[in-house]
Amino acid sequence: MRDLLGGKGAGLAEMTRLGLPVPPGFTITTKACNSYSRSGRSPPGLLKQVEVGIASIEGASGKRFGDPGNPLLVSVRSGAKFSMPGMMDTVLNLGLNDETVEGLAVLTSNDRFAWDSYRRLISMFGRIVKDIDGRAFEAILDRLKAKTASGKDAELTTDVLRQIVAEFKSVYRSKVGKDFPQTPREQLREAIAAVFRSWSGKRAIDYRNFNKIPHDLGTAANVQMMVFGNMGSDSGTGVAFTRNPSTGAKELFGEYLPNAQGEDVVAGIRTPLRILQLRDSWPDIYGQLGRVSQLLEKHYRDIQDMEFTVERGKLWMLQTRAGKRTAQAAVKTAVDMAKEGLIRREEAVLRVEPVHVVQLLLPRFDEGAKTAARKEGRELATGLNASPGAATGYVSFDPDEAEKLGRDEKRPVILVRVETSPDDVHGMLHAKGILTARGGATSHAAVVARGLGLPCVAGCEAIHIDYDAQEFRVGEKVVRHGDFLSIDGTSGDVFEGRIPTIDPDFEREEDLQTLLGWADGARLEMVWANADYPRDAQRARKFGAQGIGLCRTEHMFFETDRLPVVHEMILAAPEYRRVTARLKALRAEVEVAKNAKRADLEKQIQLLEPVHASLHRRYMGSLDKLGDLQRQDFVGILREMTGLPVIIRLIDPPLHEFLPRYEVLLVQVTKLSMARRDPDLLVRSARSEDDRAFVDEVQEAGGGDLGRGIEGLLPKKETLLRAVEATREANPMLGLRGCRLGITFPEITVMQVRAIFEAACALKKDDVDVHPEIMIPLVGHVNELKDQRAALEAEARAVMNRKGVTVDYKFGTMVEIPRAALTADEIARHAEFFSFGTNDLTQTTFGFSRDDAEGKFLLDYVARKILPHNPFQTLDREGVGQLMRLCVSKGRKVRAELEIGICGEHGGDPASIELCHEIGLDYVSCSPFRVPVARLAAAHAKLRAEVALTEDR
Ligand code: ADP
Ligand code: MG
Ligand code: MG
Numbered sequence: 001m002r003d004l005l006g007g008k009g010a011g012l013a014e015m016t017r018l019g020l021p022v023p024p025g026f027t028i029t030t031k032a033c034n035s036y037s038r039s040g041r042s043p044p045g046l047l048k049q050v051e052v053g054i055a056s057i058e059g060a061s062g063k064r065f066g067d068p069g070n071p072l073l074v075s076v077r078s079g080a081k082f083s084m085p086g087m088m089d090t091v092l093n094l095g096l097n098d099e100t101v102e103g104l105a106v107l108t109s110n111d112r113f114a115w116d117s118y119r120r121l122i123s124m125f126g127r128i129v130k131d132i133d134g135r136a137f138e139a140i141l142d143r144l145k146a147k148t149a150s151g152k153d154a155e156l157t158t159d160v161l162r163q164i165v166a167e168f169k170s171v172y173r174s175k176v177g178k179d180f181p182q183t184p185r186e187q188l189r190e191a192i193a194a195v196f197r198s199w200s201g202k203r204a205i206d207y208r209n210f211n212k213i214p215h216d217l218g219t220a221a222n223v224q225m226m227v228f229g230n231m232g233s234d235s236g237t238g239v240a241f242t243r244n245p246s247t248g249a250k251e252l253f254g255e256y257l258p259n260a261q262g263e264d265v266v267a268g269i270r271t272p273l274r275i276l277q278l279r280d281s282w283p284d285i286y287g288q289l290g291r292v293s294q295l296l297e298k299h300y301r302d303i304q305d306m307e308f309t310v311e312r313g314k315l316w317m318l319q320t321r322a323g324k325r326t327a328q329a330a331v332k333t334a335v336d337m338a339k340e341g342l343i344r345r346e347e348a349v350l351r352v353e354p355v356h357v358v359q360l361l362l363p364r365f366d367e368g369a370k371t372a373a374r375k376e377g378r379e380l381a382t383g384l385n386a387s388p389g390a391a392t393g394y395v396s397f398d399p400d401e402a403e404k405l406g407r408d409e410k411r412p413v414i415l416v417r418v419e420t421s422p423d424d425v426h427g428m429l430h431a432k433g434i435l436t437a438r439g440g441a442t443s444h445a446a447v448v449a450r451g452l453g454l455p456c457v458a459g460c461e462a463i464h465i466d467y468d469a470q471e472f473r474v475g476e477k478v479v480r481h482g483d484f485l486s487i488d489g490t491s492g493d494v495f496e497g498r499i500p501t502i503d504p505d506f507e508r509e510e511d512l513q514t515l516l517g518w519a520d521g522a523r524l525e526m527v528w529a530n531a532d533y534p535r536d537a538q539r540a541r542k543f544g545a546q547g548i549g550l551c552r553t554e555h556m557f558f559e560t561d562r563l564p565v566v567h568e569m570i571l572a573a574p575e576y577r578r579v580t581a582r583l584k585a586l587r588a589e590v591e592v593a594k595n596a597k598r599a600d601l602e603k604q605i606q607l608l609e610p611v612h613a614s615l616h617r618r619y620m621g622s623l624d625k626l627g628d629l630q631r632q633d634f635v636g637i638l639r640e641m642t643g644l645p646v647i648i649r650l651i652d653p654p655l656h657e658f659l660p661r662y663e664v665l666l667v668q669v670t671k672l673s674m675a676r677r678d679p680d681l682l683v684r685s686a687r688s689e690d691d692r693a694f695v696d697e698v699q700e701a702g703g704g705d706l707g708r709g710i711e712g713l714l715p716k717k718e719t720l721l722r723a724v725e726a727t728r729e730a731n732p733m734l735g736l737r738g739c740r741l742g743i744t745f746p747e748i749t750v751m752q753v754r755a756i757f758e759a760a761c762a763l764k765k766d767d768v769d770v771h772p773e774i775m776i777p778l779v780g781h782v783n784e785l786k787d788q789r790a791a792l793e794a795e796a797r798a799v800m801n802r803k804g805v806t807v808d809y810k811f812g813t814m815v816e817i818p819r820a821a822l823t824a825d826e827i828a829r830h831a832e833f834f835s836f837g838t839n840d841l842t843q844t845t846f847g848f849s850r851d852d853a854e855g856k857f858l859l860d861y862v863a864r865k866i867l868p869h870n871p872f873q874t875l876d877r878e879g880v881g882q883l884m885r886l887c888v889s890k891g892r893k894v895r896a897e898l899e900i901g902i903c904g905e906h907g908g909d910p911a912s913i914e915l916c917h918e919i920g921l922d923y924v925s926c927s928p929f930r931v932p933v934a935r936l937a938a939a940h941a942k943l944r945a946e947v948a949l950t951e952d953r
Helices: 002-017 030-039 046-061 098-108 111-129 134-145 158-176 184-198 202-211 263-267 275-281 283-300 327-339 345-351 354-360 367-375 399-408 422-429 444-452 510-522 534-542 553-558 563-592 595-640 662-674 680-684 689-701 706-727 739-744 746-765 782-803 818-822 824-828 838-846 850-856 858-863 877-894 910-919 928-952
Strands: 025-028 074-080 090-094 219-225 236-241 253-258 304-311 314-322 379-382 384-387 390-396 413-417 433-436 456-458 464-466 471-474 477-480 484-488 493-496 526-530 548-552 645-649 771-776 810-815 833-836 899-902 923-926
Touching (some): 002 025, 002 074, 002 219, 025 046, 030 184, 030 219, 046 184, 046 219, 074 184, 090 111, 098 111, 111 134, 111 158, 184 219, 253 275, 275 283, 283 304, 283 314, 327 345, 327 354, 327 510, 345 510, 367 493, 390 399, 390 433, 399 413, 399 422, 413 422, 413 484, 422 444, 422 858, 433 444, 444 858, 456 484, 510 928, 526 534, 534 548, 534 595, 548 553, 548 923, 563 595, 563 706, 563 746, 595 746, 662 689, 662 706, 680 689, 689 706, 739 746, 739 782, 746 771, 746 782, 771 782, 771 833, 782 810, 782 824, 810 824, 818 877, 824 833, 833 877, 838 850, 838 877, 850 858, 877 899, 910 928
Parallel strands (some): 413 433, 433 456, 526 548, 526 923, 548 645, 645 771, 771 810, 810 833, 833 899, 899 923
Antiparallel strands (some): 025 219, 074 090, 074 219, 236 253, 236 304, 379 493, 384 456, 390 484, 464 471, 471 477, 484 493
């Protein structure tokens, strides 16, 4: 029904059917609009149907269209399938002309009202049907309003209103070149056509693009008898919600304007009263409205947003639709309605969107403070809610400055720009929020802010930025560089000054917890979390994680007290490997050599053995130290996840990531060599923070003596520099990393596996239920996995034998190279689990390096629609998704019980989770903070698929 009648028409029909007081009317379907859009003309037969419709309204109302004795007035209201508030047009009071206005005055004994209605018609008709700039009418109104005692439009006398009508008519004549049409039928015809045209207006098209509403739906046009809220103090108009749309509280909520017509409420011309005030001043109407509200909510089983008008003490309902609500209200009303038995729990789960959960877990403005700011008149403007979250900070117009303040001085900054470009990204990175005056939901600012998880209000056209003056204006107000500004990316609101933000507390979100509990019952996939440290694991469990999908061991290497040990290991490893190989070769040669040759070889071996022994001590010694530390880490995380699986990934990044940067070392070595004769040179030449830190380091190394420090440090830094040089790679992303490292330096991964199993065995002895799963990264060929697994599983068994304990464990691999996905059947023979590392899989499938791509061209690709979205945020269905699908089916063919999940960031993205659900993954793993979102999204994927199935039948 909504397809044809539009939301508004369907709502009116439904309310009429329910016996509610709705002014009589009829609806011209969306088909007529589409036909109009195609041909530019009304479809044949439409006029005749309109006549029939008008006749039926005349019958129901006893009035006649164009009859001065008893005139019928109508509105023509647009209304598409999906509500597009304020995007399309409505014309009120059609049917008034120089004669009927007099008739209306007599009939109602209310001159003032009749002329007020007429002036409204002329300006609305002029604006909407004839595209006259509304300011032309407003100026006249303002001038004459200013002459009244209070300056309010309700004070205008009939004489003044007559004068306004006369002036409006002459504006109309001068702009259109014709007189305002006096034939009601012509007014009606033109208004209907204008409503159809408004579907194709720029505003409406932009809105549909942003909200992903198809352009071929068309709008319906509702022709309806006018009822009047502007007939005196016993009349009025308002909007009401069946529940509070910002908190979700179960109470009639809304606003009411006495003696006014519909558009006045929306236009914000006068400050409306709260609905609650009607309870005392007008108990009868309040009671009726309450009953209607309950009836409609029961009928639609959702919050309703209603428009009503009271004409001389009689309530009329003019619209009902699902109420837009905040995240908090969405969760609360869904849970409440399920508890009240109004909806099923599954429906409640579907009513809340994953973004609502994101919003509830983002910093947000204190609602009370926001309301107070509004009362104080600090609300500046509303733009597009381009990226959610609340932010408050100093205004800066300059990305360089934003970077400096945000990064170096750690001050909160709101970057304000007319629009942003790739040249501004460095400033955006260090801002707390972004505000732009131009640009839509896919503008550069919006895309980048969403990518960075930064609050952003875009396209806030009301602000006028003057870069030279370092200020922006909104109407009369001026906001200067350095002033405090608060933006709400969730609602699009912009405020002057500071509004306190509330940091979310999951524990206290009781309704959300209830809802997620229901979601858990509805979903198929498990939700795991990526956690490197016990504290992350603890948080993940609190959020409801059912396992750890990725524990990255190398993060443990980066801690400052461990780095020296890691350096020692990395320095010793290549040399150890070289000397070991050389020794092995010599020993083989010596076997077959004779006489002098043999003696020579033996001498060489003798010389090399102590070198080898010392390297062995250094290498194994550092590995042992690291092993001890890692064991403690694993004890922590496995204990935290008692009873749940923990996937531990063996070392993955290239070794040079643990070493200082080549350029930095080179400079330091050069400085040290130069300062050998003149140590003070170091101090004199220190310019930056880093330089001074280096001086401190040298001083410390020399026990307070610079000279001694230089002599001590120089050889060490030189060795480090050589090591860094040796490990430098042209293309590290595709270099010596992942399982390639473990194969090249098996001692490292053996150490890690030993630490894992020692930790697991110790815990098991303490009756802690542990389930470690060992994950080998970056496998591309099955033989890589075979090689590593053989060595590592042997070590695992050795530890368990030694400790006399068996633990439940798995060996598996990450799938992050297309070749692994393509040969998943071979690989599955040697893996008990797969985990999609979709960050690398996306990089290797597209051939992008993420850091370079996102920094240089990828976001531009998205803005220019070369890519539909950032594939690092939402899985690329057609490419990466296809590889995943293939991988799952090949893998499961060989090993039916293969455990498969995803551990890339995509595991927390609702659209990607839907894909994972389709492919049949066992779990999604994401950052602890995304776990609640993933729990809901996984339930949605399942429930939606079910709905789709039943609809197919
Ligand atoms: P929108 O979709 O922009 O809200 P509407 O079609 O609902 O546009 O109309 C705008 C305003 O005019 C609303 O406040 C509505 O209640 C009021 N209105 C529309 N038709 C009538 C009518 N027949 N009688 C009285 N008020 C009306
Ligand atoms: Mg409306
Ligand atoms: Mg990877």
